[in-house]
Amino acid sequence: RLADPGSRVPGGARAWTPPRTVLLLLQLWRLVPESAAESPWGLPVVADGPASLAKMVMAELANLKLENKPWPGGTHSLHYHYLALSEPGPDLPQFLAVGYVDDQPFIHYDSRVDRAKPQAPWMATVDAQYWETETQKQRAWAKVQQVETWTVMGYHNQSTGMHSTQRMFGCEIREDGHTHSFWQFGFxxxxxxxxxxxxxxWVSAKPAATRTxxxxxxxxxxxxxxxxxxxxxxxxSLRRYLELGGQSLTRKVRNLHRHRTKQDVERES
Incomplete structure (x- = not known):
């Protein structure tokens, strides 16, 4: 749960009434069984029951509009980078997740510590429930991406040795109000x-990716x-993090790295 900068609860922690998007996501999260981590997103691969309800929630999420409030000036982004290793290594986590707002790390999860932790001072005031939810989410992602790593290794005829998968995804709103999103997976x-x-x-970057x-x-x-x-x-979420970060994020316009998609390349050619 992200905190609203304008409200507080006893003890100094900040409280926030989540918008409809967050409530829908929490509803979807409750539909996902622990045993379903063998598939991307951990969703049940069946045509009825929880999967059907999950798809309905997804559709409502896709149709929701952002709150009608002005954005801070400039270009802003929210990106996540996940790394999973096929096996533990010396001084290496088997799963690592880092979130960035405007290229500034704000959240970090390391499977060795097994807790989501703040990486920016402005995140330290977010309440304990947010960190518990993020920890549970990253634990689930660690299971999903571990299975993906081993599966993709098999597609490459690799059964031993150190291998890794990388997941990168995020969204960006530009100074002109246009938005851009991306979702990438690497091996x-x-x-x-x-x-x-x-x-x-899904667009394959190489022939070996067609099985994935x-x-x-x-x-x-x-x-x-x-x-x-x-x-x-x-x-x-990006809007809420910008509100939490305040001037440390919005006092200057950043020249952010933009992830170019296949469609971007085609439009430019």
Whole structure:
């Protein structure tokens, strides 16, 4: 739960009434069973029951509009980078997650510590429930990406040795009000798959990625959820983090690195 800078609860922690997007995401999270971590997003791969309800929630998330409030000037972004290793290494976490607002780290999860922790001073005032929720979320992601790592290794005929997968996703709002989102997946530091948000299809970066593409496209709901998150909750969260960060984030316009998609390249050619 993200705190509203204008409200407080006893003990100095900040409280916040979540918007509809957050309530929908929490509803979706409750639908996900622990045993479903074998598939992307940990969603149940069935056509009825919890999966159907999950798809309905995704659709509502995708249709939600941002609050009608002005954004701080300049270009702002919210990005997450996840790294999973096939096996533990010396002084290396098997799973690492870092979140960035305007290229500034604000949250960090290390599987060795097994807790989500603030990386920016302005996040230290967020209440304990937020950190517990983030910890649970990153634990679930660690399980999902671990399975993905081992599966992609098999697609590359690799059964031993140190290998890694990288997941990068996020959203950005530019000075002119236009938004941009991306979702990318890598293997051993090389591009593997990216999500085409217009067609909801996975784009293979190399022939070896086609088997992963087929696996992920078995259930379209994975891409639907990603799109709903990127175009809904991600932007709502970005606004809240900018409010929390205040002048440390908004006092100057940053020249942010932009992740270019296949569609960007085609438009420029």
């Amino acid at each position: 051993d530091g090389q591009d593997h798959l990216s999500l085409d948000l217009e067609t909801l299809s 593409k087929s696996w992920w496209e078995t259930e379209r709901c994975y891409a639907e959820y990603d799109k709903a998150y990127l175009e809904g909750l991600c932007l709502v």
